[in-house]
Amino acid sequence: MYTFPKLKQGCSFAAHANGVRFEYCGQTFNLALDNTALINPVVGFISALDGTRRLADLRETADGLTPAEIDQLLTLLDRQYCIVDAWSMPLSGSSGTDFLAELEELYHCKWLPEQGETEFATLLFDGTAPKPVLIGWTFEYYHVTRMAHDSIAPALPRAHGEFGRRLHKYFLEEYRHDKLLATSLVALGYSNDQISESIPLSYTAAIMNLLASWARVDLLSFMASLFVFERSDVNEDIYLEALRKYALPSHFIDGQATHNAINIGEDHGAITRELFRFIDYVSPSDKRRIIANLRVLQQSMKNWNAQILAYYSDPYLGIPRTRKSPWTSSILQPAQTADEPMEISL
């Protein structure tokens, strides 16, 4: 198990007539050797354990000891806690803050410009988005806020200290914002039952399941994704400004404005930065995994926007989505000749 074995500081040894005696931490133990011709080779080998030589080289250069005898000797020293490995992984990761700067740059300066403005955003800000699309968007955003509760909660027991307290505060600030979004939808004439029994689009579920999965299994990716979910203050203002161009009931905008005001007031756009301040070190493999995960989130968000526009632009599908809606999503091609699915009989 050792790459550069080194005798621990404070461990002393001395040859005697029948072997070698060791002393470490006030304990003495004796290596008795039936073959006294091995005493000098053992002393020579132990003297070479200064942490500058690879185990493989030590094996090759040890005079008078077989590889099996070397392994036995190292096992003995290891069992007495006298050995340490002088080798350590060179650190090539980053601090949490530095990594986040890299990630934000990648996201805002490379991925988003490559993606360009989504068609949905263009129509919204031009004031030309069809009204059903705005309503559909609000339904989907209602589901995002409803699922946020179950998506953030699994991360809480895994967060400790000041970091944990900040995450709990964030959870409280996001708690039950679905009620605010539901208020918007009620203002349009939908009943609470219609709203709560509506079914989200598959990409709405997909993006929230990304967050929920990371909250369960990958806290770093969870933290890193929050800045993507939390739009910046500027975007929040532009969105509300855009909504006001449409002839919509004032209560419809009020519900969303309250939700946005909380996000801006509590500076949720900066939540990822705040959380990553608590992370001293992000390893290269963690960085690769988080970047790949964020790329999936960005692509899923893009698909989400496209699905909202395509689905709610189709007048035949109806709002809200329920199990009784006609399930012909316009972004999914209808099947040609489908395989026979496997049968299940219970």
Add this chain to the structure above:
Amino acid sequence: MLNTLGGVADEASKLAQELHQRFYRHDVWEQLLERGERTLLDAALLRFYDRTLGFTSAAIKGSEHHLVEEQLSQHLVKLQKLDLWNAPMAPPDAPLLPALEAIANQLLVLADSNVLTFLIVQTFPFRFTWSVPHLKVLYKNSSGKDGLLRFIQLGERGVNLPKLCGARDIQLSERTRRRALDETILMLEMGGRFTDELALCLDAHAVPNAR
């Protein structure tokens, strides 16, 4: 009226078959078979294998019924014994297809929050998303691909998990029944999106790059 796991599984199954007719991309699987394209599928299958170990473990943790826990544990052991992490065809950083991640994440979240719904929905990927007949042709007799063929066969076997868990004896609330049907819709829609993503990769002759 009381719902049983078996009854809801049948209901979800019927719904899934209806949706399958609308979302399934037979043409994409035909193209994959025609081109003998395996690089993309190797990466996708290996990624799904990795994720399957994760959501199956989560379901064991969350299962309240002894038989469910036992059957899922046996299934997990069979999956682990495939040991595909060291498969020679495994790319160092397998590309992540958003829809495949969505399917795996849906199962992980269900496994961690509602195991009975998980049991129903976990049957869908191999019944309605992956084309098992096409995969079997592609991986049969392929040197070094035995592990993936066995993973596909285990995926097929997972379809029987609800039955093995005593589906007729386990009762479900109306709320869980509704959730199972909603999750069925989401899974089948996303299954369609997964095949769309495979088609896009086929057109681009490339696998997506993480960066």
